[in-house]
Amino acid sequence: MHMPHPPLLPTFKIHHRAARSRGRFARALHRAIGACWLTLALVCAPALGAPPDPDELLYDEALAAADSGELARARAMLEALVRRQPLHTKAWIDLALLDCRLGDRERGRGILQRIVLEFDPPTAIRELIARIANQPCGAATLPRWRAGLSVGRDSNVNLGSYLDRTTLVSDAGVVEVLLAEGMQPRADSFTEVRLEGNWHDVPGQPRASLAQRQYANESAYDTTELALEGGHTWLGERADAIVRARWTHSRLDNQHFLDALTLHAWMAGKAVWQGTHPVAEARATYHRFAHHSAFNSWVWEARMGMAARHGAFFARATALVSLDQALGQRPGDHRMGYGAELAGEWQVSRRLNVSGLLWMQRIRDDTPYFDPLFPLRREQALLQGRLDLSVPLRDDLVWNMSWSGRRSKNNLNFLDYDAYTIQTGLTLVF
Template identity: 30%
Template sequence: MRRVAALLAPLALTLALAAAPAQAQRGVDDAAESAPTPPVPTPAPAPTPAPPETPRQLEPDLYLEAMQAIAEGRNNDASSTLARMLAYGPRHAGEWLDLALLQCALGHADEAEQLFQHIETRFDPPQGIRDIIVQQRQQGCAQWRAQRQWSLNLARGHERNVNQGVNLDTYNIGGDGRDYELEARYRPQADRYTTVALDLMSDLTQNGDLGFVQLYARHYDRMDEYNTISLFAGADHPWRYRHWRLRTSALVGALSLGGRLYQAQGQLQLRVTLPLALPPSLEVSVLGGLSHVNYRTLSDFDSNISELRGMLAYRREARQAQLSLGWLNDHAVSARPGGNRAGWSLGLYGRLPLGRQFEGELDLTRQHWVGSNVYSPGLIDQLRRQDNTTLRAALSYPLGTSSALQLEWRQVRNRENIPIFQYDNKVLQLSWRWHGGR
């Protein structure tokens, strides 16, 4: 559908130039920003004053609005815009053809054919317009089909600190001045692992609604108690308010640890893209989200998390970059150690081609939390301050049009003011990714 919409724009421009020279300034490409040519007012006979501008003269370029909606997969919004265009009433063959091509792009073949016939019988279009009508009839109108995509990822890796153990031989808590020896099971333990990840995504409606499912499993060679399986499912709904682009998403999921259900969660998010006058490669958006986390094997750890995040994204061909900065609040549902938490997060991401075949990724995230209460009165009489930094680098090599190999390295540094919670971790992983869809 989106490919058909992209092909219609230059055709409509040709028709508008041929059928109505006064409309030659009308931008038909989605990226065009030239203002439409103002209509020439009909002089009113004296002494009658000139009539005020009609709603049609004040109406923005509905054709561009409809084409943009089709390009973004919002066919229902395009149909609404088309209805507004019909309500205003086309004035010449060029505008009738705009309506016909929009109907065809939306898959309304009968309505498009009626408009084509109307153009041929009511107007005397030039041969160029007739040729395009013939070509469109031969090509046929678009038929909506749900687009589906999937990916399968198989990986083998090595993790240095599976259990998030601390690099301490002794520790001191309780303020009694005594040092206690740390048991071996709480020190870093390394292991190799195998992962399987499956992602499915599909259109749900003609208006760009998406549904997705993500399944992930990790199995360690020796440390079975840290095996994990997670399943998440959700939906995403795009919409617009005037020039503001918005996306609403909902997600639910569960995570098992060591063969037992460990955590369940739900999330709601709203992303707003700001209508700023920026180059096409740049985008500024704001994301707000609410999450609820329920721990099935731990008491007093359930929480509600809210976030507000600003993002600056750059995309040009195969190059991508994103900067994000967010505010976080973690509200403890019950008497969690340390109480509520407040913090911030920083994210930097970049992807670019390296030579003719390789592609590189670099990802840096940092998250900082501060508790509101003493973590454990009488035992750990401190406010917990968490500072976690993750650095990730990846190198991908395509094996064809639908698969690739990826070598990934990740380092985690968790620096806290309470020594027994500090840990480091390093992961090295080689994965094969296979993807497809229609």
């Protein structure tokens, strides 16, 4: 291989009689010095001609920080790297593994799913990602707990009507009826405590949560909810799938109120255009009321749409259909609906995450609401929204703030209501 001659090799003037006479010693010295400069130039020239990539230096520094146990610092450097180099697959995988070691397995698995959907890696990399996604998080062999304490205000605890009267039409004519005081909206502040445990932090293992909300004045609406959840994840060649099962036990005013069992399947296909991919969901929930068996029901719901992630932004748009199948003689019997949902998330910075949801649905009863008193079938237009802010104060402490609102408009106007909730609090991870 022809090696380039180093530029501008220095010349040396040996002010010595042996040099002027070109003696044997002088020629040997010239050759030795020339060989040293040639070797030095050949070794250093490639480095001088191609300076190291600063992104790769940052990547190496992040790996060194992770090896030395500085996980938070390593994660910050990897985040900076993927913002500059969104196609740096190795950095994305290492970022997912770091999230796992830091205890945020859900975020780590989300990054792995993003790699599969957006980068379309070869089969060998997909198999590696599947093994990572279904293994425990390194040293996380003990249960992972989250404890939260928050306060808030609910503008309509009882979902009361914002009207104080309604009009009834019967054979006797038109009658105006005043609504009972208990049907009027009741606002109150509340305190909420939540505890959640993830057993071994492994997919398929159960997750348990306990939440309790206590109102300052409206104690009849105090709620307690106990939930158990388990699931499994599949990462396939063309799509990913998640199946979850959840059982919820609810108490109202310290009395058994409702048991619910939910089966939920979620699927995401491979990216079709610039990180945009199809999504589909199916959900079936059985509601069993402890003291009102006439309201027992199966609720079936299906959604289809598209989702996309670009850098720090994530968005999802889906269309939905639902069937609330009554198992008893409740007013209106079965309820059928259709609608749409828009959801998004923006990681503004490492210290601020914003997410939002907008859900619109139209629902119609199968039979008249209270025949013959109300011969109309109830038609409901339901609009719901939610906005969440999350600010990590430390690796194990997060400040949360949320707003949620709900509006119901009906052709039976005494069922109309507006409600919103503002809530803020801290979550501790340990």
